Amino acid sequence: MAKHKTPMLDKLESGPWPSFVSDIKQEAAARAKNEKGIDYQIPADCPDDLLGVLELSYEEGETHWKHGGIVGVFGYGGGVIGRYCDQPEKFPGVAHFHTMRINQPSGKYYTTKYLRELCAIWELRGSGLTNMHGSTGDIVFLGTTTPQLEEVFYELTHNLNTDLGGSGSNLRTPACCLGQSRCEFACYDTQTACTTLTKDYQDELHRPAFPYKFKFKFDGCPNGCVASIARSDFSVIGTWRDKIRIDHKAVAAYVGGELAPNAGAYAGRDWGKFDIQKEVVDRCPSDCMSWDGKKLTINDKECVRCMHCLNVMPRALRIGNDRGASILCGAKAPILDGAQMASLLIPFIKVQEPFDELKELIEGIWDWWMEEGKNRERLGELMKRQGFQRLLEATGVKADARMVSEPRTNPYIFWKAEDVPGGWERDINEFRKRHLR
Amino acid sequence: MALPSDAKKQIIEFCESKAKSKSKFYFNDFTKIFPDAKAREVKKVLTELVNEEIMIFWSSGSTTMYGLKGAGKQTAAEHEA
Numbered sequence: 001m002a003k004h005k006t007p008m009l010d011k012l013e014s015g016p017w018p019s020f021v022s023d024i025k026q027e028a029a030a031r032a033k034n035e036k037g038i039d040y041q042i043p044a045d046c047p048d049d050l051l052g053v054l055e056l057s058y059e060e061g062e063t064h065w066k067h068g069g070i071v072g073v074f075g076y077g078g079g080v081i082g083r084y085c086d087q088p089e090k091f092p093g094v095a096h097f098h099t100m101r102i103n104q105p106s107g108k109y110y111t112t113k114y115l116r117e118l119c120a121i122w123e124l125r126g127s128g129l130t131n132m133h134g135s136t137g138d139i140v141f142l143g144t145t146t147p148q149l150e151e152v153f154y155e156l157t158h159n160l161n162t163d164l165g166g167s168g169s170n171l172r173t174p175a176c177c178l179g180q181s182r183c184e185f186a187c188y189d190t191q192t193a194c195t196t197l198t199k200d201y202q203d204e205l206h207r208p209a210f211p212y213k214f215k216f217k218f219d220g221c222p223n224g225c226v227a228s229i230a231r232s233d234f235s236v237i238g239t240w241r242d243k244i245r246i247d248h249k250a251v252a253a254y255v256g257g258e259l260a261p262n263a264g265a266y267a268g269r270d271w272g273k274f275d276i277q278k279e280v281v282d283r284c285p286s287d288c289m290s291w292d293g294k295k296l297t298i299n300d301k302e303c304v305r306c307m308h309c310l311n312v313m314p315r316a317l318r319i320g321n322d323r324g325a326s327i328l329c330g331a332k333a334p335i336l337d338g339a340q341m342a343s344l345l346i347p348f349i350k351v352q353e354p355f356d357e358l359k360e361l362i363e364g365i366w367d368w369w370m371e372e373g374k375n376r377e378r379l380g381e382l383m384k385r386q387g388f389q390r391l392l393e394a395t396g397v398k399a400d401a402r403m404v405s406e407p408r409t410n411p412y413i414f415w416k417a418e419d420v421p422g423g424w425e426r427d428i429n430e431f432r433k434r435h436l437r
Numbered sequence: 438m439a440l441p442s443d444a445k446k447q448i449i450e451f452c453e454s455k456a457k458s459k460s461k462f463y464f465n466d467f468t469k470i471f472p473d474a475k476a477r478e479v480k481k482v483l484t485e486l487v488n489e490e491i492m493i494f495w496s497s498g499s500t501t502m503y504g505l506k507g508a509g510k511q512t513a514a515e516h517e518a
Contacts, residue, residue, distance in 0.1 A: 068497035168501030
């Protein structure tokens, strides 16, 4: 029997998709039964009260959460987000309902044993409710009381070999795609890059000293499975600088229908015979491909790495052999100034251990942003406010036409005196010898 | 340039001098006290103050601020010990 009546929430369960309301109800019922005899360290009925306070918020159209606070684990300035209910007498189970962010394994690989251990900690010391995973990528533990924070932290660090993630004005938990562990498109080892930088920048992850949040994300190829280009301040996207490798026999096999396009995806419907001209060549955004009925040709110089042809014919077209990454800066999801995509800073860089070149770039960017960034200003906003050229100066990178989104229509560059031979000064007498008044 | 030897004292005095109007401060409020020092040096001193339990972190989830332990309304309002 539910503790609170929740007619509005119940309606949410009637839609076609799995409902978080059903999940919370399931946890509430399991905690009420307590078949495993768990000695719950926070109120066992907190999922019931969570439903109750949410129903009340829906009725009244306003929140009953107070957000933020001083809670955390000793010495850490991130990883815990304080949350309190402003109706603690009605809903005592969620009077304190803090969130903990936990660093996820790179590429999000788990054993079922590890998942069970994570759940066991949270069942005992928290609400039992998790969010796998939050937008940044962390394991999110939803709802516990202040005394349990240190206990959970101890168990995670001593028994599960992980740590809290980032929150607040910290480096946020770095995230990567699964990279070379499973994907043939991966142009560098995203997992090693992500893990190395997570370990090397522990101080930045746990002790806040930035104007606002800062996110790294590592995509192994331009398919961008962690969407680093759209939601990270420092986006590393795998690419190659030689040619797409073409296996002409496999191209013929796709055309002849022996190989399924898109590796068999979308095969639930009859799309008719595979048409390489229509489905691959004509869809190239830079028109760099041609098909003469027998042979596929690619003008690699014009390729913009949209990945469409490789995705459609993965056995015929493969990434080049000279691999590395492009680095883009300044993306963010909207809070202050609207969504913004990243801008290209480094067209190509080899991404190899010990990642010193990456770190040099990152630290140059941090020094500039920590010096010049306003409070709650993301890197992308600083880049807009002071100009891309200031980012180039901070990182010691030379300007390049590839950094301009449409260099053929807008080649405008702000030159500085030191960039131009002779600077702005000129000898007017010398000039007049050549140019009469 | 390195931080002065009494950097901790200066930080505490700065927080106390603003106590009437503010109890939480952004990180860059502290770097302004030491304009010639590197931000990382200032961060080290603030971390020490947190470890000595003189200062605390306050986080909204998206932004983090620093304050003197016990200052402001937050402690009582949150029913914290």
